[in-house]
Amino acid sequence: MNVLRPTLLTLACLLAQPSIASDLPSLGDASSAIVSPQQEHQLGRAWLSLVRGQVDQLSDPQLKDFVETSVYRLGETSQVQDRRLEFVLLNSPQINAFAAPGGIIGVNGGLFLYAQTEAEYASVMAHELAHLSQRHFARGLEAQQRMQLPMMAAMLAGIIAAAAGAGDAGIAAIATTQAAAIQEQRRFSRQNEQEADRIGLVNLEKAGYDPRAMPSMFERLMRQYRYDRMPPEFLLTHPVSESRIADTRNRAEQYSAGGITDSVRYQLMRARVQLLYEDTPGLAAKRFRSMLDENPKLEAARYGLALAQIKSGQLKQARESLQPLLEKAPDDVVYNLAQVELDMASSRLPDAQSRLTRLLGLYPDNYPLKQARIDLLMKQGRIQDAERALDELLKNRPKDPDIWYLVAEVRGLSGNTIGLHQARAEFFALVGDYRQAIEQLDFAKRRATNNFQLASRIDARQRELIDDQRMVEQMLR
Secondary structure (H helix, E strand, O other): OOOOOHHHHHHOOOOOOOOOOOOOOOOOHHHHHHOOHHHHHHHHHHHHHHHHOOOOEOOOHHHHHHHHHHHHHHHHOOOOOOOOOEEEEEOOOOOOEEEEOOOEEEEEOHHHHHOOOHHHHHHHHHHHHHHHHOOHHHHHHHHOOOOOHHHHHHHHHHHHHHHHHHOHHHHHHHHHHHHHHHHHHHHHHHHHHHHHHHHHHHHHHHOOEOOOHHHHHHHHHHHHHOOOOOOOHHHHHOOOOHHHHHHHHHHHHOOOOOOEOOOHHHHHHHHHHHHHOOOOHHHHHHHHHHHHHHOOOOHHHHHHHHHHHHHOOOHHHHHHHHHHHHHHOOOOHHHHHHHHHHHHHOOOHHHHHHHHHHHHHHOOOOHHHHHHHHHHHHHOOOHHHHHHHHHHHHOOOOOOHHHHHHHHHHHHHHOOHHHHHHHHHHHHHHOOOHHHHHHHHHHHHHHOOOOHHHHHHHHHHHHHHHHHHHHHHHHOO
16 A cells, blocks of 8 residues: 555545634634535545555554544643544554544654654644644635535545555646635645644643643754755644744743643553554664663563563563563553464464453453453464454454454355455445445345345445445545
């Protein structure tokens, strides 16, 4: 898959954005008359499915869980009214995050590399939530009513064309759609960025974080890339100026000192990402070992070293690295999952099972633990049990294409051919390939001819997907 240019992703929510006063805006019926919240929701979900089909993503359950729980925590104190959020984690080491219409939150893996503390990471996510809460997309259309929904859809078509590898053709489609309003968009974009900063700072403080993390991160990024001809995508789509940093810092200083600046868990997630983007596990192990030499108490470095040792097959050394972490925090999910991974790599499956059983007793709703149990069941050859566990997991994550992909695999192994085709259909629908999704349900119906109720359910779902396909096609005309 081609990695979608993050600039194009962010463009979707920076269109023709209106002049904004310093105080909070009034969101009346005018913007909803052009694009209603429900239209935004539908457009966002359609766009997300197409992006998922073109963009390489991160499927790490622990990273997904961290992003989701951290953003939902920020969402509780934000001004976002529609909490039906969807997430996409892009497999890119470049720093970027974006908010798209309808509650879509996107994060590049590179954000963990650049945001050195949890508060810095949270400041970026609070900023993106502010774009959603202020409905910058809908208000942009209100400011320039000539840009109706079909024009936005044409813009998204260009984005998808670029994602699919059309390159200049996709960019040309975007340029053609937007040429008349581009100067106004830039002006409105700066104003929306300022508003998102201010509202994001309020959200950060309410959520218990140190608001000073926002100007600190912007300032460091600006210093780092001041003289680069091509700065990172985040700075291209979120232009940072001295005046913007000064305004953000002045506002942050008005809050009382204190608040969360960092956490061990965030640093553990950073270590996972750092390992992911290191050239080899050996180089990662060398870097983590160097960090430990400087500070032997650095838990994230010890954890990263253990993961690197597991990946490079140094299982005995990995066990030694993990031991002090587990002794210090015997019930920590992240450390225990690393031990489970090590036990599975060492063929100590009973030990892994015992550990997961104990942890699930403590944290029965934890998604990464549930996923690890499913992985273990498959490694043990307990396919029927894995299928049941996946069906249970789907109740909480029905829109996760990673889960549906695995469901299809497990149902195939268990001989559940009808269920296999149904799972493939759901996966293809979530990644925007409606043709294959509908075809998979055709296969399922042919095998369910002797079961009238099942065939009727499959037929009803197929009609729903045909309607969804028609809606997406109409949006992108």
